[in-house]
Amino acid sequence: xxxxxxxxxxxxxxxxxxYQGAKWTIKGRVTMRAPMRGFKKRDGNGDGKVFHVELLDxxxxxxxASFFNEAAEKFFDLMEVGKCFKLSRGSVRIANxxxxxxxxxxxxxxxxxxxxxxxxxxxxxxxxxYAIENLRSVKGKTLPCSVDICGVITAFEQPIxxxxxxxxxxxxxxTIADDSAMSMIVTIWAERAQKEDTVFKGxxxxxxxxxxxxxxxxxxxxxxxxxxLMVMQPDIPEAKAVSAxxxxxxxxxxxxxxxxxxxxxxxxxxxxxMDIMQMKQASEQMVTEQETFxxxxxxxxxxxxxxxxxxxxxxxxxMELKDGMNGRTLPCNRRVDENGFCAVCxxxxxxxxxxxxxxxxxxxxxxxxxxxxxxxxxxxLALSAQEVQDIEQNQGREEEEEGEEEEAEAEAEExxxxxxxxxxxxxxxxxYGEMLQIIVRAKPESYxxxxxxxxxxxxxxxxPVREHSRMMLKEIEDMLAK
DNA sequence: CCCCCCCC
Numbered sequence: 001x002x003x004x005x006x007x008x009x010x011x012x013x014x015x016x017x018x019y020q021g022a023k024w025t026i027k028g029r030v031t032m033r034a035p036m037r038g039f040k041k042r043d044g045n046g047d048g049k050v051f052h053v054e055l056l057d058x059x060x061x062x063x064x065a066s067f068f069n070e071a072a073e074k075f076f077d078l079m080e081v082g083k084c085f086k087l088s089r090g091s092v093r094i095a096n097x098x099x100x101x102x103x104x105x106x107x108x109x110x111x112x113x114x115x116x117x118x119x120x121x122x123x124x125x126x127x128x129x130y131a132i133e134n135l136r137s138v139k140g141k142t143l144p145c146s147v148d149i150c151g152v153i154t155a156f157e158q159p160i161x162x163x164x165x166x167x168x169x170x171x172x173x174x175t176i177a178d179d180s181a182m183s184m185i186v187t188i189w190a191e192r193a194q195k196e197d198t199v200f201k202g203x204x205x206x207x208x209x210x211x212x213x214x215x216x217x218x219x220x221x222x223x224x225x226x227x228x229l230m231v232m233q234p235d236i237p238e239a240k241a242v243s244a245x246x247x248x249x250x251x252x253x254x255x256x257x258x259x260x261x262x263x264x265x266x267x268x269x270x271x272x273x274m275d276i277m278q279m280k281q282a283s284e285q286m287v288t289e290q291e292t293f294x295x296x297x298x299x300x301x302x303x304x305x306x307x308x309x310x311x312x313x314x315x316x317x318x319m320e321l322k323d324g325m326n327g328r329t330l331p332c333n334r335r336v337d338e339n340g341f342c343a344v345c346x347x348x349x350x351x352x353x354x355x356x357x358x359x360x361x362x363x364x365x366x367x368x369x370x371x372x373x374x375x376x377x378x379x380x381l382a383l384s385a386q387e388v389q390d391i392e393q394n395q396g397r398e399e400e401e402e403g404e405e406e407e408a409e410a411e412a413e414e415x416x417x418x419x420x421x422x423x424x425x426x427x428x429x430x431x432y433g434e435m436l437q438i439i440v441r442a443k444p445e446s447y448x449x450x451x452x453x454x455x456x457x458x459x460x461x462x463x464p465v466r467e468h469s470r471m472m473l474k475e476i477e478d479m480l481a482k
Numbered sequence: 483c484c485c486c487c488c489c490c
Contacts, residue, residue, distance in 0.1 A: 039484050050484050068483060099485045109483085164488045171487070189487055217490065225487060441490085458490080 010086075013061030016106055018092050025088040025115075028055030029125045030081050031062070034227055036072060051076055054102055054227075055087070058124040064100050065090065065108035075116050084122050089115045098444055101146040101210035101228060103131060128229065130209055132238045136180035138222075139258045144214045144444075149186075149222070150207040150238040151178035152246045154255070156200040159193045166344065170194055176206065176222075177255050179245035185259040186211055186222035192230060199232065203251070205243050207234040219260030271439065273471065277365035283442035283455045293440045296463050299380055300367055302427050303358035304420050313377075313423065314389045317354040318342035333374075353385040359457065361438060368455075370440065376460040380438075381430055391423050435463040 011024035032054040039048050052066040065087070067075050079085065090110040100107055110116070130148045138147055155175040162169055172193035177183035186208065210228035213220055224230055233239070242250075271292035274282065279293045303311050318332040320342065333354065334344045341348045355377035360369050378384055383391075439459040445452055 037484065037486095041483060045483095048483055052484085066484075096485080111483090160488095162488065165486075167486070167488095169487055187487075212487090215490095223487065 010057065012059045013055065013057040013063050013104070014059060015061075016063060016092055016104070016108070018094070018106065022089070022091070025086055026055070026057060027084065027086050027119065027122065027125075028057045028063075029084045029122070029127065030054070030079050031056050031128055032227055032229075033079060033081050036076055049073070053079055055085075055108075056125060056129050058122060060126070060129050061104070062102050062129060063104040063106065063108055064095065064102040065110060067110045067114065070112040071110045071114045071116075075110075075114070078116070078118060082127065084119050084125060086117045086119050087115065089113045097144055097146075101212060101225070103146065128209070130207060130236065130238070132207070132236075134178050134180035135176075135182035135184050135258060138184065138213060139182060139220065141213065143220070144212060146210055146212050147222075148207070148209045149176060149178065149184075149211055150205070150234070150236070150242055151176035151183075152203050152205055152242060152250065153200050154183060154203060156197070158197075163344075174200065174206075175257075175259075176208075177246075177250065179242050179250065181250070181253055182256045182258055184213075184220060184222055184257075186224055188224050188230065190226055192224070192226075203246060204232050205234070205239045205246075207231050207236060207239060217260050219258055221259045275365040276361065276363050276368050279440055279442075279455075280366070280368060283440075283453050291442050292458070293442070295361070295363065295438050295440060296468050297361040297363040297436055297438060298432050298434075299359060299430055299436065300362040301360040301431060302381075303360075303369070304424055304427070310420065311358070312392070313355060313357055314353045314385050314392065315356055316340065316351050318345055319350040319352050320345045320347075353389045355381075355385045355388060357381075361436075361457070362432075370455060370457040372457040372460075376438065376457050379460045380436065381427070383426075388423070391426055394422065435465070435468070436460050437463040437468075 010027040013026050013028060016024065016026070030053045034052050036049055036051045039050065041048055048069050049072045050066055050068050051072055052064055054062060054064050056062050087108075087110070090108045092106050093109055095102065095104060095107040130150075132148045132150045135149065135151070138149065141147070153174050154177045157173040159170050159172040162171070169189065170193050171187050171189050174186050174188060175183050176186050208222075208224050208228060208230050211222040211224050213222050271294050273294045273296070276295060276297060279295055282291070282293065302313070304313070305311050316336050318334050318336050320332045332342060332345055334342055336342045336348075336351045339348065340351050342351070354374045355372075356374065357372040357377045358369055359372045359377075359380065360367050372380065374385065381388065437460070438457050440455060441458045442453050442455045445454040
Protein backbone atom coordinates (compact mmCIF):
# COMPACT_ATOMS: atom_id res chain seq x y z
CA UNK A 1 0.00 0.00 0.00
CA UNK A 2 1.34 3.40 -0.94
CA UNK A 3 0.61 6.39 1.14
CA UNK A 4 0.49 9.55 -0.81
CA UNK A 5 1.41 12.57 1.25
CA UNK A 6 -0.61 15.32 -0.22
CA UNK A 7 0.52 18.86 0.14
CA UNK A 8 -1.98 20.98 2.04
CA UNK A 9 -3.97 23.30 -0.19
CA UNK A 10 -4.52 26.84 0.97
CA UNK A 11 -7.11 29.34 -0.05
CA UNK A 12 -5.57 32.03 -2.31
CA UNK A 13 -5.45 35.38 -0.54
CA UNK A 14 -6.35 37.07 -3.80
CA UNK A 15 -9.72 35.29 -3.80
CA UNK A 16 -10.77 36.10 -0.24
CA UNK A 17 -14.09 37.91 -0.19
CA UNK A 18 -17.21 38.25 1.92
CA TYR A 19 -18.91 35.74 -0.38
CA GLN A 20 -16.98 32.52 0.11
CA GLY A 21 -17.96 32.12 3.76
CA ALA A 22 -15.80 31.41 6.78
CA LYS A 23 -14.25 28.13 5.62
CA TRP A 24 -10.84 29.21 4.50
CA THR A 25 -7.28 28.71 5.62
CA ILE A 26 -4.57 30.87 4.12
CA LYS A 27 -0.81 30.62 4.31
CA GLY A 28 1.15 33.82 4.16
CA ARG A 29 4.31 35.61 5.09
CA VAL A 30 4.18 38.69 7.32
CA THR A 31 5.66 41.50 5.22
CA MET A 32 4.78 44.31 7.61
CA ARG A 33 3.73 44.58 11.25
CA ALA A 34 2.38 47.81 12.71
CA PRO A 35 3.00 48.62 16.38
CA MET A 36 0.38 47.65 18.96
CA ARG A 37 -2.04 50.47 19.66
CA GLY A 38 -4.42 50.97 22.52
CA PHE A 39 -7.70 52.76 21.99
CA LYS A 40 -10.83 53.89 23.72
CA LYS A 41 -13.95 52.47 22.17
CA ARG A 42 -16.06 55.19 20.70
CA ASP A 43 -19.22 53.91 22.31
CA GLY A 44 -17.46 54.45 25.63
CA ASN A 45 -17.53 50.77 26.63
CA GLY A 46 -13.96 50.35 27.76
CA ASP A 47 -10.56 50.14 26.12
CA GLY A 48 -9.16 47.92 23.43
CA LYS A 49 -5.91 47.11 21.70
CA VAL A 50 -5.10 46.30 18.13
CA PHE A 51 -2.26 45.76 15.70
CA HIS A 52 -2.23 44.82 12.06
CA VAL A 53 0.00 42.97 9.63
CA GLU A 54 0.22 42.55 5.89
CA LEU A 55 0.26 39.00 4.58
CA LEU A 56 1.64 37.79 1.24
CA ASP A 57 1.02 34.31 -0.18
CA UNK A 58 2.67 32.06 -2.80
CA UNK A 59 0.35 33.36 -5.50
CA UNK A 60 1.34 36.95 -4.84
CA UNK A 61 -1.92 37.90 -3.12
CA UNK A 62 -1.68 40.42 -0.30
CA UNK A 63 -4.12 41.41 2.42
CA UNK A 64 -4.16 43.37 5.62
CA ALA A 65 -5.15 41.57 8.84
CA SER A 66 -6.04 43.27 12.13
CA PHE A 67 -5.88 41.52 15.49
CA PHE A 68 -8.04 42.81 18.31
CA ASN A 69 -7.77 42.53 22.09
CA GLU A 70 -7.15 38.89 23.15
CA ALA A 71 -5.92 37.98 19.67
CA ALA A 72 -3.70 41.05 19.67
CA GLU A 73 -2.02 40.02 22.92
CA LYS A 74 -1.73 36.40 21.90
CA PHE A 75 -0.19 36.87 18.45
CA PHE A 76 1.72 40.15 18.46
CA ASP A 77 5.10 38.74 19.50
CA LEU A 78 4.69 35.63 17.38
CA MET A 79 3.95 37.40 14.13
CA GLU A 80 7.37 38.76 13.29
CA VAL A 81 8.09 40.25 9.90
CA GLY A 82 9.43 37.58 7.54
CA LYS A 83 7.81 34.58 9.20
CA CYS A 84 5.16 32.35 7.58
CA PHE A 85 1.82 31.41 9.14
CA LYS A 86 -1.32 29.40 8.59
CA LEU A 87 -4.37 31.46 9.46
CA SER A 88 -8.09 30.72 9.71
CA ARG A 89 -11.23 31.71 11.61
CA GLY A 90 -11.05 35.40 10.91
CA SER A 91 -13.72 37.56 9.35
CA VAL A 92 -13.55 39.30 6.00
CA ARG A 93 -14.56 42.92 5.58
CA ILE A 94 -14.50 45.54 2.90
CA ALA A 95 -11.17 47.35 3.18
CA ASN A 96 -11.33 50.89 4.46
CA UNK A 97 -9.54 52.78 1.70
CA UNK A 98 -8.82 55.69 4.00
CA UNK A 99 -6.28 53.73 5.99
CA UNK A 100 -5.56 50.47 4.23
CA UNK A 101 -2.64 50.59 1.80
CA UNK A 102 -3.02 47.00 0.61
CA UNK A 103 -4.52 46.70 -2.84
CA UNK A 104 -6.94 43.99 -1.73
CA UNK A 105 -10.61 44.90 -1.88
CA UNK A 106 -11.08 43.23 1.53
CA UNK A 107 -9.27 43.06 4.85
CA UNK A 108 -9.22 40.43 7.59
CA UNK A 109 -10.16 40.85 11.24
CA UNK A 110 -9.10 38.32 13.88
CA UNK A 111 -10.68 38.11 17.29
CA UNK A 112 -10.48 35.58 20.10
CA UNK A 113 -11.63 32.82 17.71
CA UNK A 114 -8.49 33.26 15.60
CA UNK A 115 -6.43 30.24 14.61
CA UNK A 116 -2.83 31.23 13.85
CA UNK A 117 0.09 28.81 13.59
CA UNK A 118 3.64 29.47 12.58
CA UNK A 119 4.84 27.21 9.75
CA UNK A 120 8.17 26.42 8.16
CA UNK A 121 9.50 29.10 5.85
CA UNK A 122 7.92 28.70 2.41
CA UNK A 123 10.41 29.59 -0.33
CA UNK A 124 7.56 30.00 -2.80
CA UNK A 125 6.41 33.07 -0.90
CA UNK A 126 8.40 36.18 -1.70
CA UNK A 127 9.52 38.57 1.02
CA UNK A 128 8.17 41.61 -0.76
CA UNK A 129 5.83 42.02 -3.70
CA TYR A 130 5.67 45.23 -5.68
CA ALA A 131 2.80 46.12 -7.96
CA ILE A 132 4.50 49.07 -9.57
CA GLU A 133 2.47 51.50 -11.62
CA ASN A 134 3.78 54.48 -13.46
CA LEU A 135 2.60 57.99 -12.66
CA ARG A 136 0.53 58.24 -15.83
CA SER A 137 -1.57 55.41 -14.45
CA VAL A 138 -1.63 57.05 -10.99
CA LYS A 139 -2.99 60.20 -12.61
CA GLY A 140 -6.06 58.29 -13.81
CA LYS A 141 -6.98 56.37 -10.66
CA THR A 142 -10.03 56.78 -8.45
CA LEU A 143 -9.02 58.49 -5.21
CA PRO A 144 -8.04 57.85 -2.53
CA CYS A 145 -5.92 54.90 -3.55
CA SER A 146 -2.69 53.22 -2.65
CA VAL A 147 0.04 52.48 -5.19
CA ASP A 148 3.60 51.22 -5.51
CA ILE A 149 5.83 53.51 -7.55
CA CYS A 150 9.39 53.51 -8.77
CA GLY A 151 11.04 56.71 -9.91
CA VAL A 152 13.85 59.24 -9.72
CA ILE A 153 13.95 61.82 -6.93
CA THR A 154 14.07 65.05 -8.93
CA ALA A 155 13.64 67.44 -6.00
CA PHE A 156 13.42 67.39 -2.21
CA GLU A 157 12.42 69.90 0.43
CA GLN A 158 13.87 70.30 3.90
CA PRO A 159 12.14 68.37 6.67
CA ILE A 160 9.36 70.34 8.36
CA UNK A 161 8.20 69.78 11.94
CA UNK A 162 4.63 70.76 12.79
CA UNK A 163 1.90 70.08 15.27
CA UNK A 164 -1.55 68.82 14.43
CA UNK A 165 -4.33 67.71 16.74
CA UNK A 166 -1.98 67.87 19.69
CA UNK A 167 0.65 65.63 18.10
CA UNK A 168 4.05 66.37 16.63
CA UNK A 169 5.00 65.38 13.11
CA UNK A 170 7.98 65.66 10.85
CA UNK A 171 7.47 65.48 7.13
CA UNK A 172 9.52 65.97 4.01
CA UNK A 173 8.27 66.39 0.47
CA UNK A 174 10.01 64.61 -2.38
CA THR A 175 9.27 64.98 -6.06
CA ILE A 176 9.35 61.66 -7.88
CA ALA A 177 9.47 61.36 -11.68
CA ASP A 178 9.26 58.22 -13.79
CA ASP A 179 9.54 57.10 -17.41
CA SER A 180 5.93 58.03 -18.15
CA ALA A 181 7.39 61.58 -18.07
CA MET A 182 5.26 62.59 -15.10
CA SER A 183 6.12 63.62 -11.59
CA MET A 184 4.32 63.80 -8.26
CA ILE A 185 5.00 65.01 -4.74
CA VAL A 186 5.29 62.25 -2.16
CA THR A 187 5.45 63.14 1.54
CA ILE A 188 7.60 60.96 3.76
CA TRP A 189 7.39 61.06 7.54
CA ALA A 190 9.24 60.77 10.83
CA GLU A 191 12.72 59.13 10.73
CA ARG A 192 12.49 58.64 7.01
CA ALA A 193 12.03 62.40 6.57
CA GLN A 194 14.94 63.17 8.89
CA LYS A 195 17.58 61.29 6.97
CA GLU A 196 20.45 63.42 5.74
CA ASP A 197 20.08 65.42 2.55
CA THR A 198 22.81 63.36 0.90
CA VAL A 199 20.42 60.41 0.79
CA PHE A 200 18.14 62.33 -1.58
CA LYS A 201 20.82 64.16 -3.59
CA GLY A 202 21.99 63.29 -7.09
CA UNK A 203 18.68 62.00 -8.49
CA UNK A 204 18.68 58.54 -6.93
CA UNK A 205 16.13 55.91 -7.97
CA UNK A 206 13.66 54.90 -5.28
CA UNK A 207 10.90 52.35 -5.00
CA UNK A 208 7.98 53.02 -2.66
CA UNK A 209 5.36 50.52 -1.64
CA UNK A 210 2.02 51.62 -0.21
CA UNK A 211 1.90 55.29 -1.22
CA UNK A 212 -1.50 56.79 -0.38
CA UNK A 213 -2.60 59.12 -3.15
CA UNK A 214 -5.07 61.90 -2.44
CA UNK A 215 -6.38 64.94 -4.17
CA UNK A 216 -4.78 68.15 -2.96
CA UNK A 217 -5.53 71.58 -4.38
CA UNK A 218 -6.59 70.26 -7.72
CA UNK A 219 -3.59 67.95 -8.10
CA UNK A 220 -2.57 64.59 -6.70
CA UNK A 221 -0.08 64.02 -3.93
CA UNK A 222 1.28 60.90 -2.31
CA UNK A 223 2.01 60.11 1.30
CA UNK A 224 4.22 57.25 2.35
CA UNK A 225 3.15 56.42 5.88
CA UNK A 226 5.38 54.52 8.24
CA UNK A 227 3.81 51.18 7.32
CA UNK A 228 4.95 51.68 3.73
CA LEU A 229 8.28 50.66 2.31
CA MET A 230 10.96 52.86 0.77
CA VAL A 231 14.11 51.38 -0.77
CA MET A 232 16.81 53.49 -2.42
CA GLN A 233 18.58 52.09 -5.50
CA PRO A 234 16.51 48.90 -5.47
CA ASP A 235 17.62 45.88 -7.46
CA ILE A 236 14.46 45.45 -9.53
CA PRO A 237 13.83 45.70 -13.30
CA GLU A 238 11.61 48.79 -12.94
CA ALA A 239 14.48 50.64 -11.26
CA LYS A 240 16.83 49.77 -14.11
CA ALA A 241 14.30 50.99 -16.66
CA VAL A 242 13.69 54.26 -14.82
CA SER A 243 17.39 54.83 -14.34
CA ALA A 244 18.09 54.22 -18.04
CA UNK A 245 15.28 56.61 -19.00
CA UNK A 246 16.59 59.34 -16.69
CA UNK A 247 20.13 59.06 -17.99
CA UNK A 248 19.23 58.98 -21.67
CA UNK A 249 16.37 61.45 -22.16
CA UNK A 250 14.52 61.93 -18.89
CA UNK A 251 16.84 64.46 -17.26
CA UNK A 252 16.35 66.87 -20.16
CA UNK A 253 12.72 66.10 -20.89
CA UNK A 254 9.66 68.17 -20.09
CA UNK A 255 7.91 66.41 -17.25
CA UNK A 256 4.21 66.79 -16.42
CA UNK A 257 3.72 67.63 -12.76
CA UNK A 258 0.55 65.96 -11.49
CA UNK A 259 0.64 67.63 -8.03
CA UNK A 260 -0.58 71.17 -8.39
CA UNK A 261 1.30 73.52 -6.10
CA UNK A 262 0.33 76.94 -7.32
CA UNK A 263 0.00 77.79 -3.63
CA UNK A 264 -3.18 79.76 -4.14
CA UNK A 265 -6.34 78.93 -2.25
CA UNK A 266 -8.45 78.94 -5.42
CA UNK A 267 -9.79 78.47 -7.98
CA UNK A 268 -11.25 75.40 -6.44
CA UNK A 269 -12.57 72.72 -8.69
CA UNK A 270 -16.25 73.42 -8.30
CA UNK A 271 -17.48 70.11 -9.64
CA UNK A 272 -20.40 69.01 -11.70
CA UNK A 273 -23.58 71.07 -11.68
CA MET A 274 -26.54 69.10 -10.41
CA ASP A 275 -29.79 69.49 -8.49
CA ILE A 276 -30.30 68.64 -4.83
CA MET A 277 -31.85 65.25 -5.51
CA GLN A 278 -28.93 64.25 -7.73
CA MET A 279 -26.46 65.54 -5.15
CA LYS A 280 -28.09 63.39 -2.47
CA GLN A 281 -27.90 60.32 -4.68
CA ALA A 282 -24.31 61.04 -5.66
CA SER A 283 -23.17 61.52 -2.09
CA GLU A 284 -24.93 58.37 -0.93
CA GLN A 285 -23.17 56.24 -3.54
CA MET A 286 -19.83 57.91 -3.10
CA VAL A 287 -17.83 56.22 -0.38
CA THR A 288 -14.14 56.68 -1.05
CA GLU A 289 -13.56 59.62 -3.33
CA GLN A 290 -13.90 63.25 -2.35
CA GLU A 291 -16.11 65.19 -4.73
CA THR A 292 -17.54 68.65 -5.07
CA PHE A 293 -20.85 69.55 -6.65
CA UNK A 294 -22.28 72.86 -7.74
CA UNK A 295 -25.97 73.53 -7.07
CA UNK A 296 -28.34 76.37 -7.93
CA UNK A 297 -30.77 76.75 -5.03
CA UNK A 298 -32.23 79.06 -2.43
CA UNK A 299 -31.82 79.26 1.33
CA UNK A 300 -35.00 77.93 2.99
CA UNK A 301 -34.05 77.88 6.67
CA UNK A 302 -31.24 78.12 9.20
CA UNK A 303 -31.38 75.95 12.29
CA UNK A 304 -31.61 78.13 15.41
CA UNK A 305 -32.77 75.48 17.86
CA UNK A 306 -32.13 71.84 18.40
CA UNK A 307 -34.83 70.10 20.40
CA UNK A 308 -35.19 72.43 23.41
CA UNK A 309 -31.73 73.93 23.13
CA UNK A 310 -30.58 77.07 21.44
CA UNK A 311 -28.38 76.24 18.47
CA UNK A 312 -25.78 79.03 18.39
CA UNK A 313 -24.81 80.26 14.94
CA UNK A 314 -21.50 81.68 16.03
CA UNK A 315 -18.56 80.13 17.83
CA UNK A 316 -15.43 81.71 19.17
CA UNK A 317 -12.50 80.62 17.01
CA UNK A 318 -8.78 80.80 17.64
CA MET A 319 -7.18 83.31 15.28
CA GLU A 320 -3.53 82.46 15.94
CA LEU A 321 -1.69 82.14 12.65
CA LYS A 322 -0.19 78.82 11.68
CA ASP A 323 2.20 77.85 8.93
CA GLY A 324 0.41 76.03 6.18
CA MET A 325 1.70 74.48 2.97
CA ASN A 326 3.83 76.55 0.61
CA GLY A 327 4.64 79.18 3.21
CA ARG A 328 1.02 80.28 3.56
CA THR A 329 -0.13 81.29 6.98
CA LEU A 330 -3.65 80.34 8.01
CA PRO A 331 -5.62 81.04 11.16
CA CYS A 332 -6.07 78.06 13.49
CA ASN A 333 -9.91 78.39 13.45
CA ARG A 334 -10.40 75.83 16.17
CA ARG A 335 -13.07 76.45 18.79
CA VAL A 336 -11.71 78.03 21.98
CA ASP A 337 -13.23 77.37 25.40
CA GLU A 338 -15.21 79.90 27.47
CA ASN A 339 -11.94 81.42 28.73
CA GLY A 340 -10.61 81.88 25.22
CA PHE A 341 -8.14 79.02 25.59
CA CYS A 342 -7.21 77.07 22.46
CA ALA A 343 -6.36 73.41 23.11
CA VAL A 344 -4.53 73.11 19.79
CA CYS A 345 -2.28 76.17 20.24
CA UNK A 346 -2.13 75.44 23.98
CA UNK A 347 -2.64 79.11 24.88
CA UNK A 348 -5.10 81.93 25.13
CA UNK A 349 -4.41 83.98 22.03
CA UNK A 350 -6.40 86.10 19.64
CA UNK A 351 -9.94 84.84 19.03
CA UNK A 352 -12.94 86.01 17.07
CA UNK A 353 -16.44 84.97 16.04
CA UNK A 354 -16.95 82.51 13.22
CA UNK A 355 -20.13 81.14 11.72
CA UNK A 356 -21.07 77.49 11.66
CA UNK A 357 -24.62 76.98 10.40
CA UNK A 358 -27.02 74.18 9.58
CA UNK A 359 -28.79 75.45 6.48
CA UNK A 360 -31.70 74.00 4.56
CA UNK A 361 -31.33 74.60 0.85
CA UNK A 362 -34.13 74.08 -1.61
CA UNK A 363 -34.55 73.74 -5.33
CA UNK A 364 -37.28 72.29 -7.55
CA UNK A 365 -36.08 68.74 -6.89
CA UNK A 366 -36.10 68.83 -3.10
CA UNK A 367 -34.23 70.13 -0.08
CA UNK A 368 -31.26 69.23 2.10
CA UNK A 369 -29.74 70.22 5.46
CA UNK A 370 -26.04 70.99 5.23
CA UNK A 371 -23.40 72.11 7.68
CA UNK A 372 -22.28 75.41 6.20
CA UNK A 373 -18.81 76.73 6.90
CA UNK A 374 -17.96 80.30 7.80
CA UNK A 375 -16.99 81.85 4.45
CA UNK A 376 -20.07 80.41 2.73
CA UNK A 377 -22.30 81.25 5.71
CA UNK A 378 -21.31 84.93 5.71
CA UNK A 379 -22.19 85.22 2.04
CA UNK A 380 -25.48 83.38 2.37
CA LEU A 381 -26.70 85.54 5.26
CA ALA A 382 -25.09 88.70 3.90
CA LEU A 383 -24.00 89.26 7.50
CA SER A 384 -20.61 89.00 9.13
CA ALA A 385 -20.11 86.66 12.07
CA GLN A 386 -19.68 89.77 14.23
CA GLU A 387 -23.05 91.16 13.11
CA VAL A 388 -24.75 87.83 13.82
CA GLN A 389 -23.18 87.75 17.27
CA ASP A 390 -24.33 91.31 17.99
CA ILE A 391 -27.90 90.42 17.06
CA GLU A 392 -27.77 87.25 19.14
CA GLN A 393 -26.45 89.11 22.17
CA ASN A 394 -28.74 92.12 21.88
CA GLN A 395 -31.97 90.33 21.22
CA GLY A 396 -32.97 90.23 24.87
CA ARG A 397 -32.82 94.04 25.03
CA GLU A 398 -34.65 94.49 21.75
CA GLU A 399 -37.44 92.31 23.05
CA GLU A 400 -37.94 94.53 26.04
CA GLU A 401 -38.33 97.50 23.73
CA GLU A 402 -40.74 95.70 21.44
CA GLY A 403 -42.47 93.95 24.30
CA GLU A 404 -45.87 95.52 23.57
CA GLU A 405 -46.16 94.28 20.03
CA GLU A 406 -48.71 91.52 19.84
CA GLU A 407 -46.84 89.76 17.05
CA ALA A 408 -43.73 89.52 19.17
CA GLU A 409 -45.79 88.24 22.04
CA ALA A 410 -47.38 85.54 19.93
CA GLU A 411 -43.96 84.42 18.82
CA ALA A 412 -42.28 84.87 22.17
CA GLU A 413 -41.50 81.25 22.59
CA GLU A 414 -38.89 80.75 25.22
CA UNK A 415 -36.16 78.31 24.40
CA UNK A 416 -33.92 77.58 27.32
CA UNK A 417 -33.26 80.94 28.91
CA UNK A 418 -32.71 82.76 25.64
CA UNK A 419 -35.18 84.29 23.26
CA UNK A 420 -34.48 83.92 19.59
CA UNK A 421 -36.88 86.25 17.81
CA UNK A 422 -34.23 88.86 17.06
CA UNK A 423 -32.00 86.60 15.02
CA UNK A 424 -34.84 84.51 13.64
CA UNK A 425 -36.60 87.57 12.24
CA UNK A 426 -33.36 88.77 10.72
CA UNK A 427 -32.75 85.37 9.12
CA UNK A 428 -36.28 85.21 7.70
CA UNK A 429 -35.49 88.23 5.55
CA UNK A 430 -33.02 86.13 3.63
CA UNK A 431 -35.14 82.97 3.15
CA TYR A 432 -36.11 82.30 -0.45
CA GLY A 433 -34.29 85.44 -1.45
CA GLU A 434 -31.53 85.62 -3.98
CA MET A 435 -30.75 82.51 -6.03
CA LEU A 436 -27.47 81.01 -4.84
CA GLN A 437 -24.80 78.86 -6.36
CA ILE A 438 -23.40 76.68 -3.59
CA ILE A 439 -20.45 74.32 -3.67
CA VAL A 440 -21.09 71.11 -1.78
CA ARG A 441 -18.26 68.87 -0.71
CA ALA A 442 -18.81 65.18 -0.06
CA LYS A 443 -15.89 63.41 1.52
CA PRO A 444 -15.24 60.11 3.23
CA GLU A 445 -15.29 60.15 7.00
CA SER A 446 -15.02 57.39 9.50
CA TYR A 447 -17.53 57.23 12.33
CA UNK A 448 -17.76 54.39 14.87
CA UNK A 449 -15.48 52.36 12.66
CA UNK A 450 -17.77 52.70 9.70
CA UNK A 451 -16.99 54.66 6.59
CA UNK A 452 -19.57 57.23 5.79
CA UNK A 453 -19.91 60.33 3.69
CA UNK A 454 -19.68 63.76 5.24
CA UNK A 455 -21.50 66.37 3.18
CA UNK A 456 -21.16 70.12 3.73
CA UNK A 457 -21.47 73.47 2.02
CA UNK A 458 -18.02 74.99 1.58
CA UNK A 459 -18.69 77.97 -0.67
CA UNK A 460 -21.57 80.12 -1.85
CA UNK A 461 -22.10 83.06 -4.16
CA UNK A 462 -25.01 84.75 -5.94
CA UNK A 463 -25.97 82.51 -8.87
CA PRO A 464 -24.60 83.72 -12.22
CA VAL A 465 -28.00 84.34 -13.78
CA ARG A 466 -26.98 84.19 -17.44
CA GLU A 467 -25.12 80.95 -17.08
CA HIS A 468 -27.93 79.40 -15.08
CA SER A 469 -30.51 80.54 -17.65
CA ARG A 470 -28.51 79.09 -20.51
CA MET A 471 -28.29 75.82 -18.64
CA MET A 472 -32.06 75.72 -18.13
CA LEU A 473 -32.70 76.61 -21.79
CA LYS A 474 -30.48 73.75 -22.84
CA GLU A 475 -32.44 71.38 -20.60
CA ILE A 476 -35.66 72.50 -22.32
CA GLU A 477 -34.11 72.01 -25.75
CA ASP A 478 -33.00 68.52 -24.78
CA MET A 479 -36.49 67.68 -23.56
CA LEU A 480 -38.06 68.96 -26.80
CA ALA A 481 -35.60 66.96 -28.88
CA LYS A 482 -36.73 63.67 -27.34
C1' DC B 483 -14.03 47.53 17.76
C1' DC B 484 -8.73 51.07 15.32
C1' DC B 485 -7.31 54.84 11.90
C1' DC B 486 -3.65 59.62 13.14
C1' DC B 487 0.60 61.62 8.79
C1' DC B 488 -1.22 68.20 8.46
C1' DC B 489 -3.22 72.28 4.81
C1' DC B 490 -8.97 72.97 1.11
